[in-house]
Every structure is written in C-alpha cells, then in structure tokens.
Amino acid sequence: MYEKILTNRFEIPGYRGTLEEYEATGGYQAIAKVLKEHTPAGLIELVKRSGLRGRGGAGFPTGVKWGFVPKGSELPKYLVCNADESEPGTFKDRELIMRDPHQLIEGIMLAGFAIGCQTAYIYIRGEFVAGARILEQAIQDATARGLLGKDILGSSFSLDLHAHRGAGAYICGEETALLESLEGKRGLPRLKPPFPATAGLYRKPTVVNNVETLSNIPHIVMRGAEWFSSIGTPKSTGTRIFGVSGHVRRPGIYECPIDVPMRELIFEHAGGMREGRRLKAVIPGGSSVPVLTERHLDTRMDFESLATAGSMAGSGGVIVIAEGTCMVRVGEVVSRFYHHESCGQCTQCREGTAWLHKTLRRIEEGRGRTADLDLLLDICDNMKGKTICPLSDAAAMPIESYLKYFRDEFEQHVAEHACPFGARVGV
Amino acid sequence: MTEETIQRILSRYPERCSALLPLMHLYQEAAGHLTEEAIIELAGRLGLTPTHVMEVATFYDMFRLKSGGRCEIWVCHNLSCALLGAEQVIRRLEETLGISAGETTPDGMFTIKRVECLAACGIAPAIQVGPDYYGPVAATDVGELVEQLKRQPAISDQPSSSLLKTDR
Numbered sequence: 001m002y003e004k005i006l007t008n009r010f011e012i013p014g015y016r017g018t019l020e021e022y023e024a025t026g027g028y029q030a031i032a033k034v035l036k037e038h039t040p041a042g043l044i045e046l047v048k049r050s051g052l053r054g055r056g057g058a059g060f061p062t063g064v065k066w067g068f069v070p071k072g073s074e075l076p077k078y079l080v081c082n083a084d085e086s087e088p089g090t091f092k093d094r095e096l097i098m099r100d101p102h103q104l105i106e107g108i109m110l111a112g113f114a115i116g117c118q119t120a121y122i123y124i125r126g127e128f129v130a131g132a133r134i135l136e137q138a139i140q141d142a143t144a145r146g147l148l149g150k151d152i153l154g155s156s157f158s159l160d161l162h163a164h165r166g167a168g169a170y171i172c173g174e175e176t177a178l179l180e181s182l183e184g185k186r187g188l189p190r191l192k193p194p195f196p197a198t199a200g201l202y203r204k205p206t207v208v209n210n211v212e213t214l215s216n217i218p219h220i221v222m223r224g225a226e227w228f229s230s231i232g233t234p235k236s237t238g239t240r241i242f243g244v245s246g247h248v249r250r251p252g253i254y255e256c257p258i259d260v261p262m263r264e265l266i267f268e269h270a271g272g273m274r275e276g277r278r279l280k281a282v283i284p285g286g287s288s289v290p291v292l293t294e295r296h297l298d299t300r301m302d303f304e305s306l307a308t309a310g311s312m313a314g315s316g317g318v319i320v321i322a323e324g325t326c327m328v329r330v331g332e333v334v335s336r337f338y339h340h341e342s343c344g345q346c347t348q349c350r351e352g353t354a355w356l357h358k359t360l361r362r363i364e365e366g367r368g369r370t371a372d373l374d375l376l377l378d379i380c381d382n383m384k385g386k387t388i389c390p391l392s393d394a395a396a397m398p399i400e401s402y403l404k405y406f407r408d409e410f411e412q413h414v415a416e417h418a419c420p421f422g423a424r425v426g427v
Numbered sequence: 428m429t430e431e432t433i434q435r436i437l438s439r440y441p442e443r444c445s446a447l448l449p450l451m452h453l454y455q456e457a458a459g460h461l462t463e464e465a466i467i468e469l470a471g472r473l474g475l476t477p478t479h480v481m482e483v484a485t486f487y488d489m490f491r492l493k494s495g496g497r498c499e500i501w502v503c504h505n506l507s508c509a510l511l512g513a514e515q516v517i518r519r520l521e522e523t524l525g526i527s528a529g530e531t532t533p534d535g536m537f538t539i540k541r542v543e544c545l546a547a548c549g550i551a552p553a554i555q556v557g558p559d560y561y562g563p564v565a566a567t568d569v570g571e572l573v574e575q576l577k578r579q580p581a582i583s584d585q586p587s588s589s590l591l592k593t594d595r
Contacts, residue, residue, distance in 0.1 A: 087544070119441070130558040164439075165449065167490055169486060169487050181448065184473070251549045253549060287544075333504075336543075
C-alpha cells in the first residue's frame with residue numbers, strides 16, 4: 001500500500017476532524033512555519049517547484065496560477081475555494097470537507113498568505129448542507145483559536161474565511177461562473193481574458209482553487225517540494241483522490257500516487273468488477289471526458305498518460321461500466337445532464353446539448369435513422385471550441401468517444417428499431 | 428429568521444449583492460418557498476430589481492417559487508446511480524407514494540424530485556432528503572425508507588442516515 005497524504009488522518013480510529021484532533025496530529029504547523037520562515041514569493045516558488053497541478057479538472061499548475069496575481073497592487077485580493085463538486089462520477093471533495101475540514105482551512109490560509117489576500121470564500125454546492133455546516137463550525141473554531149481573523153498567530157497576516165452555499169447549478173463549478181454566482185447573479189461564465197487573477201471577484205485579483213488542490217498545500221510546506229515531486233511523474237506530481245463508482249465491488253474514494261495504473265485502481269483498490277460482470281468501458285475523469293475500453297486498462301491515471309490514451313484526467317471520477325450496459329443509453333443520460341446544466345448563454349451549447357440529447361433518446365427508443373450517427377458527430381463538431389466556457393466541449397467529447405468505440409451498438413439500435421439491451425442501463 | 432442572522436450574512440461581503448443566494452436560502456427555509464413578498468423584500472434590501480432576484484431564483488435548481496411537499500425526496504438519476512438501478516428506485520418510489528416524479532402527494536407530505544448528480548456516486552444509487560444522504564438504496568429498501576421518513580417528517584438538523592454507508 002502507498003502512503004496516503006490527504007486521507008491519512010481518515011485512517012486514525014475515531015478521527016472526526018475537530019480542531020483539537022487536527023492539531024494533535026500536526027495540524028496548523030505548516031501555517032506557523034510559513035508565517036515564521038517564508039515570504040509570499042517564497043511560498044509560491046515552493047508550490048511551483050512541487051509541480052502541484054489543480055485537482056478540479058483542468059490540471060493547471062497551482063503555483064503558476066498564484067504567480068499571476070499582480071504584486072504590489074493596492075487592490076484587495078480574493079481567494080475562492082471551489083467546492084461546487086457536481087461532475088457526475090466525482091465525490092472526493094465531499095470526503096475532504098466532511099472528514100478533515102481543518103486540513104482544507106489550513107490550505108486556504110497558506111494560499112491566502114501566498115497571494116496576499118485578506119478575505120477568502122469557500123463556494124460549496126448548495127446541496128451539501130451538512131458539509132457547509134461542518135465548515136462553518138470549523139471556521140468558527142479556528143477563529144476562536146486565533147487561526148483566522150486579525151494578526152494570525154501574532155503575525156501581521158489577517159484572513160477572514162466564509163462558507164458560501166451555491167444553489168444547484170453545475171455550471172457554477174466553472175471558475176468565472178462561480179464568481180458571478182458569488183456576486184449574487186445567475187452563474188453565466190465570463191469571457192476570458194481578463195482572467196480572474198487580474199479581474200475576478202468584484203473585478204479584483206482572485207485565485208480559484210479546488211478543495212483537493214488546497215488540501216495538499218500544508219503537506220508540501222511541511223515535507224518539501226522535492227518530496228512531493230518524487231511521487232508520480234515529472235509532469236504529474238503527488239497523489240490523487242480517485243472516486244471509483246459504477247459496476248465495481250467496492251465503490252469509494254482511493255488515494256493513490258497520481259500515476260497509478262487504471263487496472264490496479266479498479267481491480268485491486270475498488271475490488272474489481274461486480275459478481276459475474278466483465279468490464280466494458282471506463283470513464284476515467286468524470287462524465288465529461290472521453291470513454292476508454294478494456295484495452296486501455298494499463299494506462300496510468302496521470303494527466304499525460306490519459307491524454308495520450310485519448311481521454312483526460314479531469315476531476316478524478318472513475319466510472320466503471322460492465323458488459324450488458326447500453327452505451328446509447330449511457331450517452332442519453334450523460335447528454336441529458338449537459339442539456340439540463342447548460343447556462344444557455346452560447347447558442348452552440350444551448351441548442352447543441354438539447355439536440356444531442358433528443359437525437360440520442362430517439363436512437364435509444366428505436367426511432368433513430370442511419371443519418372443520425374453522422375448528425376451526432378456533426379453537432380459535436382459544431383459545439384467544440386466555439387463557446388465561452390468548456391461545458392459545450394464537455395457535452396460533445398463523451399458522445400464522440402461512445403460513437404468511436406461503440407458505433408456498432410448505435411447502428412444496431414437503428415437497424416433493429418429498438419434497444420438491443422432491453423432499454424436499460426442498470427444492473 | 429432573525430434580523431441578526433441577516434446582518435451577520437451581510438457582514439461577510441464587501442458588496443451587498445453577494446448576500447443574495449444565502450438570503451434566498453434563508454427566506455425559502457422560513458416559508459417553504461420563495462414568496463412574491465420575499466422576492467420584493469430581498470430586492471429592496473440588496474439594492475437589486477425584483478426582476479434580477481427572479482432571474483436568479485429561476486436559474487438555480489434549489490429555489491422554488493411554489494410550495495412543495497414538506498419532505499422532498501431527491502433521487503439522483505445520473506450515470507453512476509443509473510448504472511446501479513436509480514430508475515428502478517424511482518419507479519418503486521412512484522408506486523409507493525402513488526405519484527409521479529415531480530409531483531407532491533395529496534396530503535402535502537412528500538415530493539419526488541429527479542436530480543442530476545448529488546456527488547455521492549460512492550453510495551449510488553443515492554437519495555437526499557434535507558441534509559441527509561441515503562445509499563446505496565435498492566428498490567426493495569424504498570418501503571422502509573418512506574416509513575422512516577413518515578416518522579420524522581421535519582427535516583432533521585444533523586445527518587443521521589441509517590442507510591448511509593461509508594465508502595470503504
């Protein structure tokens with residue numbers, strides 16, 4: 001077994017993530033160390049050297065992102081923790097919030113120190129009522145201990161932190177939509193540039209980081225950039241929390257080195273396929289990424305390896321699909337999601353997601369035409385790279401991949417005027 | 428809902444408009460849905476137009492402009508849940524309560540709502556009621572779950588899901 005970094009405290013019997021428990025296991029030593037020994041620029045440099053890449057989906061280098069925030073500017077700066085986890089297949093941030101909230105809070109303090117901000121927000125998805133309550137309690141406890149607020153630990157660093165609940169909109173996980181939402185508007189993504197680093201929340205310099213990304217920072221501070229970058233590959237460093245779901249024996253979250261082979265993740269950690277099932281397909285990084293098949297099982301889960309295999313690391317949500325599952329129906333479910341969640345701002349996405357879903361439903365119900373297969377690809381082609389934000393691409397890429405690997409199933413639906421799998425997706 | 432709570436929320440933001448979502452949650456919790464009066468009052472408090480507040484109220488899934496059941500059962504029907512039988516769970520819920528998804532029982536007790544990803548794929552198929560998550564829910568668990576919810580009609584303050592299973 002590997003050493004776990006972010007989830008190691010989960011293994012301690014009885015650990016509930018209170019301030020006392022967190023401190024008793026070495027918590028809040030990283031912020032004390034940084035306030036004593038580091039400058040903001042030094043901390044940014046350390047995180048750059050660690051090679052940490054964002055764990056929310058895009059995989060952008062975290063230290064580089066922090067470095068974009070203008071220095072010496074008089075404008076207030078903001079840090080926003082993106083806890084709007086809503087990508088189908090992804091459920092890791094929930095665990096980090098529920099089981100070790102102070103690890104996240106310490107990560108936010110460190111990031112806040114690095115970029116010179118005094119106010120930070122955790123934008124948590126509205127449905128996580130319990131998670132928001134846990135964070136509010138943890139923030140209150142940390143404030144009472146002098147870890148948040150004015151002149152933290154006797155230094156001149158001050159930081160206020162607030163949990164802010166969204167209200168059920170997947171698009172608010174996109175960073176500029178998240179900022180619009182936090183400003184009390186509909187979550188419509190903004191045109192970039194300007195990027196949030198120069199004009200973000202209230203048009204002030206802002207960094208948006210994922211929960212898992214921020215939770216890594218205290219460990220990098222305590223154990224060093226070289227230790228962190230020794231895990232994984234030169235371009236994908238550290239561990240990653242993979243959420244494995246679908247037709248496996250033990251669905252759940254598993255923290256592994258980021259370059260763990262897919263086969264090992266599914267067949268060792270998640271216990272392999274459910275009784276009597278054979279693996280048909282794997283969606284390796286949340287519902288928005290292209291599907292892979294059994295012949296890709298030896299692919300490693302790092303950013304570059306999955307890209308080479310024709311997919312993406314995305315949000316780390318691994319959905320495992322067994323034989324006997326209808327891939328047209330999978331496409332219908334996935335496209336329904338993007339149709340429902342499109343903010344409606346760009347025509348290609350608003351119309352394209354609806355059209356994709358309608359066409360897939362028609363094929364699944366046995367009313368498809370041969371021309372529909374090329375129509376689907378044509379719609380996808382018109383959706384990719386043509387909109388303000390990546391939701392349109394996220395809707396198109398999976399459908400293209402289902403047609404690439406399972407075109408025969410689509411053709412069979414059309415030829416037989418029915419679903420060959422009995423119109424069901426479940427077990 | 429007290430004035431003190433409202434002021435505390437307002438104090439978190441340098442610009443008042445940011446308090447809109449938190450205050451909408453608060454008003455909705457108090458009245459069961461966002462009333463016309465609440466929308467007008469919120470707009471006034473935050474210096475926004477009622478149209479802006481309505482735009483926001485209709486953009487987000489969690490806000491409702493009409494009252495629903497006292498107990499809203501959210502059933503995830505997205506991919507990981509669908510793969511493990513969410514549709515069968517929904518069908519059983521519909522049979523048990525005698526309504527279709529999207530409807531409220533005549534006694535005003537239950538509403539069934541299909542929702543997209545609850546980010547609880549590890550316990551798929553997952554159901555959420557208030558702050559509580561239930562899963563994995565089999566169609567055969569539905570009767571017991573409904574009985575359990577009938578016994579505690581008020582949405583509880585703390586997660587207490589007896590069916591909730593941890594992920595390892």
